[in-house]
Amino acid sequence: MIETIRAAFVIGRRDFTAIIFSKAFFFFLLGPMFPLLVGGAAGLLGGQVAKDIDRPVIGVAMSVEDSRQLLAARATLAEQVGERRLPELKQLDQSSATIPPETLLKDQKNGLAAVLGGTLDQPVLTGTQGPIENYRGEIAMLSAFAQNAETTKLPPVETRLVESSAGNEKQQRLVTAQGAQVLLFMLTMLLAGMVLSNLVEEKANKIIEILAAAVPMDAVFLGKLFAMLAMAFVGITVWSSVGFGLAALSGPALPSLPTPAVGWPLFVLLGVVYFTMAYLILGSLFLGIGAMAATVREVQTLSMPVTMAQLINFFLAMYTVTKMGEPIELFACLFPFTSPFAMIARAAQDGALWPHLLAVVWQAVFVVIILRIGVYLFRRNVMKSGSAGRIKDSGGKKLFGLVKLPG
Template identity: 35%
Template sequence: MSSLARLIRQTLTIARRDFVATVFTPTFLIFLFAPMMFIGLSAVGGGAAASISKSGDEKARVVLLASDEQARVAIAADRQLRKMFSSLEQPARLIVEKPGANPEAQGRAMFERKESDTYAVMYGPLDKPQILHSINGTRSASYLAALADQVLRAQRAGTAAPLSEATKIVVTRPGASAGGRGQAAFFATTALFMISLLLAGQVVGTMAEERSNKVIEILAAAVPLESVFFGKLVGMFGVALLFLGFWGTVVVNVGSLLPTKFATAFIDVGPAVGLPMFGLLFFAYFATSYMLLGAVFLGLGAQASTQRELQMMSLPITIFQVAMWGLASATALDPDSWLATAAVAFPFSSPFAMVARAANMPEIWPHLLAIGWQLLWVAITVTIAARLFRRGVLQSGSPGLRLRKRAAT
């Protein structure tokens, strides 16, 4: 058996060992379903926030001090104006009251009421109305000004009913909108960052465990350290693929079961290259991002002799990776800027920037160049990390595989 074949066989043996030792344990199920806990906590927090927001919306109001005739027209005009707003952008509820002897004092007193939150009060003649508003009620004041204008128009026309009735025709876009492509770029960049950091970080955990129980020394005595390094990297990459495949299947199937109304909210969101090609590119960039980050974690993790040292070394890497994600996210909406070009050229931010480019721009050829560029840096990073791994495990700059093989012969 040639030395290359022996190295591949030993590498795959280590990879299978790490894969089985990680996957066939009860704790892996906890790791696999960890996103469910995150989703559950997010749902609880989102429900609490929605409940608080709903409670606040029920108490929020804008007030119009007007006579009975103006009140009737204002209510009809308010009903028409609100059709232009989505459910999340609706102005505060309109309350109409009769003006007293001192409308200004009456309006100011409404801001002192404890049972409601008054954002704006309008009184006086509607051609030159006076509007009182709180510091955060500027939008409500603008709405009341538009309402006064609409009421005057209705009074001059002699009717509060709409003067025209438009026919609305739904047109389907041939592809995602420009804003939808930007949203897809941001979502894809964030997803790639999260899964890369989450899954690549598992390499450090296995490294710390085997350094503490001396297993790494037994492996180093049995097979070349290059096989141990590559085996661990490949084995944990297999775990990452299992994790990604499981949750990818869940997302696809859950997406097909969503209500039509929910699905139409994301109808304009999509990648410029199309979903099938985008899926392939996302996987390719995940692989390069994982290998870059995993090799760095594994190489530097071998230098730590204690768990505390390991945590201290992991923190700067994590902060650096967050900075790379921030750089790529900042260029997600402007892929032609010089900052985007810099993010594409820098190897550690390149996977994030290119997956954003795939969502924004339909050209395929830049991705072929980018993947080749990233694979070159994967080879450089893995080579450097493997040497750091050897020095960390043996605590010396001992000879490489070639001298070990010569001594064996």
């Protein structure tokens, strides 16, 4: 066991150094940053567009006195209930009172969503179904308040702020659980694929067979897996540094994150642990696929079902977020491929720690099982290819287990 670990460390250090100091890894680090920047910019622009679209303008085609009272009532109520809760009103020219509302709505220059006519006693709202359903009640409230603005007084509301409530805390922890699952899944799928590409490349160059002749195959697989895991942590560290830098520049503009049930320090630690286990499980599976594949085309053919299955596992884990304690959630916690995602969600909603210890031990056992299967498949599908070339000479010596030399 000690020799295997020592050999795995040598293999892992070799792979880690070769990847980290390569140009491809530098561009690999830059790759996810561009979609994030583009997505952030698109989100800001989309939010602004949605904000503008969500504020339809209602034209007021009433008499001068009614329009004045209605706009004054809106300004007063906006201070109490908020600007966004009331429709935006636009005073139209007095000549518009003689124009049919249907004609005013067709005017592209005004861009009105609806037209309010009639009187304060009997307001008439003309428009499509959406604005009428959304703002019919608000128009009635504004009309009633405008008629009795001097006698109607809104009472001041005394507010008492509490840190949290049971319902609000539960909803916030659900957001934390789902966000952690999405982040864990994205990082795992983004980084685990490099294990497969690295193994296939070395198989094509016959390097893997040389390594297999020098050290046990268990050490080769183990070293490669942990080298890729270390590379993944380097990438995560770089991306996290950039993310924290952008967050520091944003300052108070960022929303406050809901606190998980186990607390932020332990939740972050569990996130690192479950990412490690999810990466090792998927990476071990990819190593097994690489052991069965001889070409890049075969790798793509074999890895596609695994990727689709992993998506199904992720959707199952997301479905169980709101099913705490139910059989489907317990199954997701026990099933190795969904266990890391289901357990990180449980950490956000439940403060118990002992289930996490059991889950990590079970996931580690499953990693060992998959690795052993991958080693067996590699020996069966790859290493046996040299058996036909062995020389049956009882007096010879084996070279790399494939050829015997005289004497």
